[in-house]
Amino acid sequence: MSDKIKDDLDAAIAHIRELETINRSERVTVDLAFKAINSQLGAMDALAQRALGLEKALAGMLFAFDDGVGRDWSAPLLDYARTLTPAAEFQSRAKAGEDE
Numbered sequence: 804m805s806d807k808i809k810d811d812l813d814a815a816i817a818h819i820r821e822l823e824t825i826n827r828s829e830r831v832t833v834d835l836a837f838k839a840i841n842s843q844l845g846a847m848d849a850l851a852q853r854a855l856g857l858e859k860a861l862a863g864m865l866f867a868f869d870d871g872v873g874r875d876w877s878a879p880l881l882d883y884a885r886t887l888t889p890a891a892e893f894q895s896r897a898k899a900g901e902d903e
Contacts, residue, residue, distance in 0.1 A: 859893070862888045865891075
């Protein structure tokens, strides 16, 4: 085999190894990006679940108050809360006489 062909093959092999290294590095970067995205989606889901729980609690508290009920300081607060969520009856999972 001529020296020129051997040098060209060695250069090609080196180039292929370099591309494999870059490909592995890109794969690791993509994997890390997907892990970060999944982590953020999990955190967003947890926040959404917390928001739903808080909205349910607020709706239950508003259901306990009719319009016009409350002290002077609480009426504006209740009116504002009603703009965030409508009042809804809260159904406790606890049996009558038991604490939740």
